[in-house]
Amino acid sequence: MRQKVMITLCGLAAALLARNLYVILLRLPDEAAQGAIYRIIFFHLPSWFTSFTAYFLAGVASILYLVKKDRRYDAFAVSVTEIGTVFTGMGLVTGMIWARVIWGIWWTWDPRLTWAFICWLVYAGYLMLRRATEDPTARARNSAVLSIFAFTTVIITYKAIDWWRTQHPGAVLSFRTGGGTMDPAMEAMIYWNWLALMLLAAVLVMVRMKQEHVQGEIEALRRHAHAL
Amino acid sequence: MNFFRHSLTVAGKDLRAELRTKEAINASVAFALVILLLFSFAFDPTAEQTREMSGGLLWIVFAFAGALILNRSFARELPNDCLDALVASPVSGAALFFGKCLANAILLLAVELISLPVFGVFYNVRWTQRFGPLMLVLALATWGLTVIGTMFSALTVNLRLRELMLPVLVYPMVIPALMAAMQLTTVLMAGEAIGADNLIWFRLLAGFDIIFTALGLVLVETVLVG
Numbered sequence: 001m002r003q004k005v006m007i008t009l010c011g012l013a014a015a016l017l018a019r020n021l022y023v024i025l026l027r028l029p030d031e032a033a034q035g036a037i038y039r040i041i042f043f044h045l046p047s048w049f050t051s052f053t054a055y056f057l058a059g060v061a062s063i064l065y066l067v068k069k070d071r072r073y074d075a076f077a078v079s080v081t082e083i084g085t086v087f088t089g090m091g092l093v094t095g096m097i098w099a100r101v102i103w104g105i106w107w108t109w110d111p112r113l114t115w116a117f118i119c120w121l122v123y124a125g126y127l128m129l130r131r132a133t134e135d136p137t138a139r140a141r142n143s144a145v146l147s148i149f150a151f152t153t154v155i156i157t158y159k160a161i162d163w164w165r166t167q168h169p170g171a172v173l174s175f176r177t178g179g180g181t182m183d184p185a186m187e188a189m190i191y192w193n194w195l196a197l198m199l200l201a202a203v204l205v206m207v208r209m210k211q212e213h214v215q216g217e218i219e220a221l222r223r224h225a226h227a228l
Numbered sequence: 229m230n231f232f233r234h235s236l237t238v239a240g241k242d243l244r245a246e247l248r249t250k251e252a253i254n255a256s257v258a259f260a261l262v263i264l265l266l267f268s269f270a271f272d273p274t275a276e277q278t279r280e281m282s283g284g285l286l287w288i289v290f291a292f293a294g295a296l297i298l299n300r301s302f303a304r305e306l307p308n309d310c311l312d313a314l315v316a317s318p319v320s321g322a323a324l325f326f327g328k329c330l331a332n333a334i335l336l337l338a339v340e341l342i343s344l345p346v347f348g349v350f351y352n353v354r355w356t357q358r359f360g361p362l363m364l365v366l367a368l369a370t371w372g373l374t375v376i377g378t379m380f381s382a383l384t385v386n387l388r389l390r391e392l393m394l395p396v397l398v399y400p401m402v403i404p405a406l407m408a409a410m411q412l413t414t415v416l417m418a419g420e421a422i423g424a425d426n427l428i429w430f431r432l433l434a435g436f437d438i439i440f441t442a443l444g445l446v447l448v449e450t451v452l453v454g
Contacts, residue, residue, distance in 0.1 A: 066447075066450055118400050118403055121400040122397075122400045122401060125393075125396050125397045125400065128393065128396060129383070129384070129387075129393060129397065132384075132387045132388070132389045132393055133386075133387060135386075138386060141450060141451065142383045142384075142451060144450075145379075145383060145447045145450060145451055146380075146383060146397065148443070148447065149376075149379070149401060149440075149443065150401075152439070153400070153401070156404070
């Protein structure tokens with residue numbers, strides 16, 4: 001059952017990505033000011049949305065773990081956080097490529113970029129803390145607490161373009177600006193690609209949760225063998 | 229009121245233990261002085277240049293020196309299972325955390341007050357021009373640093389890689405407080421008053437302290453007790 005859901009989701013993600021790429025590369029025209037490179041926005045924004053969604057879900061799962069002490073919430077939290085850091089990396093890299101073409105530099109220490117980097121570092125710290133903690137219960141508990149702390153950096157990263165004057169462009173999507181900043185066809189494409197990346201992320205999370213489950217079983221067996 | 233009495237007891241115990249052994253504070257002060265020395269090689273410490281980056285330099289020194297103090301905060305309780313005894317005592321987790329924060333903040337403030345005159349002498353900066361506001365910035369930012377640091381010290385206390393993990397986790401999290409403190413310290417070191425444009429940094433510092441103190445007090449019980 002689980003396998004079938006995963007394969008279906010995977011197929012959906014692939015089909016949607018293929019369709020999106022076709023529209024992005026062949027149907028949508030070049031942007032007036034930036035030319036062809038603007039198309040990177042269709043991956044840049046969706047990967048950030050995906051990673052922020054992942055971190056939000058990780059925060060919720062962490063709170064649920066602390067309340068209910070159910071290991072499945074912990075497995076979910078670590079899975080989405082790992083996938084989230086991958087998409088944060090993707091957001092950083094696409095942003096850097098875009099910056100190189102438009103600004104002429106790979107990186108600048110502007111608040112939005114800096115906070116995005118901090119956010120990635122904090123969640124990398126979360127994953128390192130998990131690796132360093134041997135006791136599964138302490139690992140789940142401590143990383144849940146850290147995840148709640150870490151989510152503040154996500155909020156700051158998200159709001160950075162409103163709080164500081166940044167070199168990074170301000171809000172362009174209509175739900176933040178009230179419309180008029182972006183062609184509706186282009187904006188719709190961002191959401192379509194977000195959906196595609198979310199599907200992909202969902203598949204990856206499922207794979208990762210399966211691994212967590214197996215790892216838990218192995219740990220239990222090892223303890224059992226020790227007891228014998 | 230019990231909460232504050234318990235916190236003060238814990239803070240008093242920590243400070244007394246520290247004053248008798250001086251294991252963290254000696255290392256921390258020495259470390260701060262070494263970094264101050266190293267900075268003189270990293271750039272040409274002419275008066276004008278230093279004034280422009282004095283806040284940044286100082287807070288990097290304080291953050292590094294602080295990590296040494298924070299590392300010891302809970303690690304000190306490991307021998308003889310003192311931590312278990314503390315958790316089992318009638319003192320609540322929140323009071324234990326608050327007391328440890330107080331002790332760490334006082335120790336770190338002491339390191340800062342020793343480093344400041346040294347910095348002033350070595351780098352020819354007249355740091356006393358705005359003494360009152362500067363002390364306020366020191367107190368607020370130190371509190372922010374110690375709240376996060378003490379919390380993460382509790383998180384990492386049982387790890388083998390404790391000394392490595394703590395800075396990796398703490399520094400990215402305290403960047404808002406450090407950023408505000410660097411900005412304000414630079415302004416105050418230059419002898420200027422805090423204008424309306426810098427008030428936002430004060431608000432950021434205060435907000436950071438309040439949010440993370442509250443978060444720490446709520447969550448520490450789960451970290452210590454489970």
